Amino acid sequence: MLKTPVRLNNKGTGYVKDINNIPMTGERDVHLDVLRILAAFFVIMVHVAGTGLLKGRDYELGSLNWYICMIFSSLARWSVPVFVMISGSCFLPPTKTITLKKLFGKYILRVFVALVVWSSFYAYFFHGKYIPLGLNSGNHLWYLTMIIGIYLALPILKVIPTVLLKYFTLIWFIFLTIDFINKLSGNAYLIVDIEHYFFMGYIGYFVLGYLIYSQNRTKKINLFIYIIGIFSFIFTAISAITLSFTQQETSQQMFSYFSPNVVLMSISVFAFILNRKFEIKNEFTKLINSIAISTFGIYLVHMFILIEIYTRVVRFVQNPLIFIPLICIVTFIVGYFITLFLKKIPFISKYIV
Numbered sequence: 001m002l003k004t005p006v007r008l009n010n011k012g013t014g015y016v017k018d019i020n021n022i023p024m025t026g027e028r029d030v031h032l033d034v035l036r037i038l039a040a041f042f043v044i045m046v047h048v049a050g051t052g053l054l055k056g057r058d059y060e061l062g063s064l065n066w067y068i069c070m071i072f073s074s075l076a077r078w079s080v081p082v083f084v085m086i087s088g089s090c091f092l093p094p095t096k097t098i099t100l101k102k103l104f105g106k107y108i109l110r111v112f113v114a115l116v117v118w119s120s121f122y123a124y125f126f127h128g129k130y131i132p133l134g135l136n137s138g139n140h141l142w143y144l145t146m147i148i149g150i151y152l153a154l155p156i157l158k159v160i161p162t163v164l165l166k167y168f169t170l171i172w173f174i175f176l177t178i179d180f181i182n183k184l185s186g187n188a189y190l191i192v193d194i195e196h197y198f199f200m201g202y203i204g205y206f207v208l209g210y211l212i213y214s215q216n217r218t219k220k221i222n223l224f225i226y227i228i229g230i231f232s233f234i235f236t237a238i239s240a241i242t243l244s245f246t247q248q249e250t251s252q253q254m255f256s257y258f259s260p261n262v263v264l265m266s267i268s269v270f271a272f273i274l275n276r277k278f279e280i281k282n283e284f285t286k287l288i289n290s291i292a293i294s295t296f297g298i299y300l301v302h303m304f305i306l307i308e309i310y311t312r313v314v315r316f317v318q319n320p321l322i323f324i325p326l327i328c329i330v331t332f333i334v335g336y337f338i339t340l341f342l343k344k345i346p347f348i349s350k351y352i353v
Contacts, residue, residue: 033292040295042079049073068320074237081266085209092210113351115144172204177260229268232261297339297353
């Protein structure tokens with residue numbers, strides 16, 4: 001995993017004003033490590049709660065179990081965006097020098113090798129045969145292809161001034177909102193025929209993470225961000241439930257990573273954790289670091305563990321209020337220990353987990 005920069009100012013009002021003064025040392029920022037751990041855990045929750053909403057396996061519309069799955073799904077939607085925002089916080093600081101050789105030979109190569117290996121593994125797991133170039137066979141592996149695309153744009157992003165990155169993020173959010181409303185309404189309300197492919201995709205989260213990480217904010221602004229995040233979660237849950245009843249089937253449109261409510265929720269969680277003051281003892285710091293650098297492996301292996309244990313757990317614990325967090329905890333812990341084991345193998349440690 002990429003070593004994270006150290007923030008110098010954690011005294012109430014925000015972060016360092018000048019990102020160029022952030023030292024890129026061997027130390028890790030515990031805030032980003034905590035975010036990694038939380039994001040990995042809630043990604044698992046997205047898939048556990050989402051299983052109860054899949055057509056053919058979902059609970060009856062309006063049943064108590066259905067409501068529980070919808071609420072858990074709403075609660076966890078920020079996880080993937082925050083993963084991307086963490087990457088932006090690590091890669092975009094001006095003090096982080098990345099040559100093309102290092103970009104392709106270290107970062108892109110590692111993700112590509114992991115993609116090929118885990119795609120082959122899941123292809124065999126799901127279909128009983130290896131498909132060497134059947135990339136993205138593991139459903140969740142789409143994240144790897146996405147992050148490779150962002151890495152390819154990194155040399156361009158790093159030379160763009162901060163003021164223009166802010167401009168880019170604003171336009172990204174505006175078009176994201178317009179596109180979302182159009183999809184939700186069947187293009188009935190906002191017809192904007194403007195070419196905006198450049199302002200689309202997860203690259204907006206990548207830039208957004210860097211901007212939130214590096215920019216100074218007052219306590220009032222931070223409080224406003226937290227309140228918006230809480231309302232975004234409530235809005236996500238209520239609107240998803242309302243849409244489902246309107247369409248007479250489970251609707252997950254409000255759960256889209258490109259819905260404005262999920263963007264605002266992601267910003268809130270990201271800023272909230274960055275603003276916490278962690279007083280962590282050395283022993284616990286080592287554990288946090290160990291788990292944080294294992295989150296890549298946990299993410300890659302969690303789908304295999306989840307599929308293996310889901311039906312076994314649900315057979316005995318049928319209340320989703322209990323089995324959703326239970327399965328998440330078990331999957332996370334097992335994934336962590338599997339990753340620790342794999343990290344003892346040199347090549348696998350470097351490229352696979």
